Amino acid sequence: MIIRNEDIEDQEAVREINLNAFPTDVEATLVEKLRSSMDTISLVAVHEDKVVGHILFSPLRIENDEESFEALILAPIAVLPEYQKQGIGSKLVENGIVECRNQGHSIIVLVGHPEYYPRFGFISAEQNGIKHPFEVPEDVFMVYELIPDALHKVNGILKYSEPFEEFF
Ligand SMILES: CC(C)(COP(=O)(O)OP(=O)(O)OC[C@H]1O[C@@H](n2cnc3c(N)ncnc32)[C@H](O)[C@@H]1OP(=O)(O)O)[C@@H](O)C(=O)NCCC(=O)NCCS
Numbered sequence: 001m002i003i004r005n006e007d008i009e010d011q012e013a014v015r016e017i018n019l020n021a022f023p024t025d026v027e028a029t030l031v032e033k034l035r036s037s038m039d040t041i042s043l044v045a046v047h048e049d050k051v052v053g054h055i056l057f058s059p060l061r062i063e064n065d066e067e068s069f070e071a072l073i074l075a076p077i078a079v080l081p082e083y084q085k086q087g088i089g090s091k092l093v094e095n096g097i098v099e100c101r102n103q104g105h106s107i108i109v110l111v112g113h114p115e116y117y118p119r120f121g122f123i124s125a126e127q128n129g130i131k132h133p134f135e136v137p138e139d140v141f142m143v144y145e146l147i148p149d150a151l152h153k154v155n156g157i158l159k160y161s162e163p164f165e166e167f168f
Contacts, residue, residue, distance in 0.1 A: 001088060003095040006042040006054070011035075013051035014044065021078035026167060031076065033163035034058045041072070041099050045079070045088045053079040055092040057100055057108065060164070062130055064156035071107040071154075072100055073164070093120050097144065106150035107143060109158060114139035121145075129155030134168075 018028035034040055038059055045053030057072040079088045109125055122142035128151045132141045145151050
């Protein structure tokens with residue numbers, strides 16, 4: 001299993017993965033809109049020359065009355081159904097975190113399953129001063145510090161990018 005940056009030639013396979021992993025084409029389309037409208041970090045998992053998993057990180061902001069902070073959002077992540085539960089999703093998250101850190105980012109947020117993401121070090125966003133723009137259960141809204149104390153000075157409300165606004 002290799003985790004590497006997505007190439008242009010992988011885009012069709014990535015669309016197929018998202019179409020297969022999610023009930024509708026919403027996530028597949030979201031990936032395309034995000035990828036074409038901003039700098040993203042997009043990684044694929046490759047097994048025997050076949051692209052079987054994908055993870056995307058894209059920029060958004062955390063804002064309060066005085067300040068605006070940059071962050072990344074992890075979404076979506078998808079593994080082909082027949083390859084799930086073999087650790088591929090975990091490798092994508094772990095390698096994604098390293099890549100985000102290497103590219104100089106400081107915070108990752110996500111809305112996801114509360115039993116999955118804490119194992120990678122994600123913690124409650126609400127309890128760390130970040131509010132979600134609309135109501136979500138507290139335990140699904142999480143944040144990850146890529147550099148020590150990155151969260152210390154950050155507080156505010158999440159401001160999603162336009163492709164996400166359309167998604168909601
Ligand atoms: C989420 C996903 C990427 C995980 O990939 P994976 O390769 O199966 O992940 P791993 O093998 O590393 O980890 C499997 C673990 O994740 C858990 N898991 C997977 N999807 C989950 C979900 N939607 N909710 C809760 N737990 C989930 C499994 O139960 C398993 O738990 P365990 O380790 O305690 O047994 C994959 O299941 C998937 O593509 N799901 C459909 C798309 C999706 O829901 N994406 C997340 C929202 S953006």
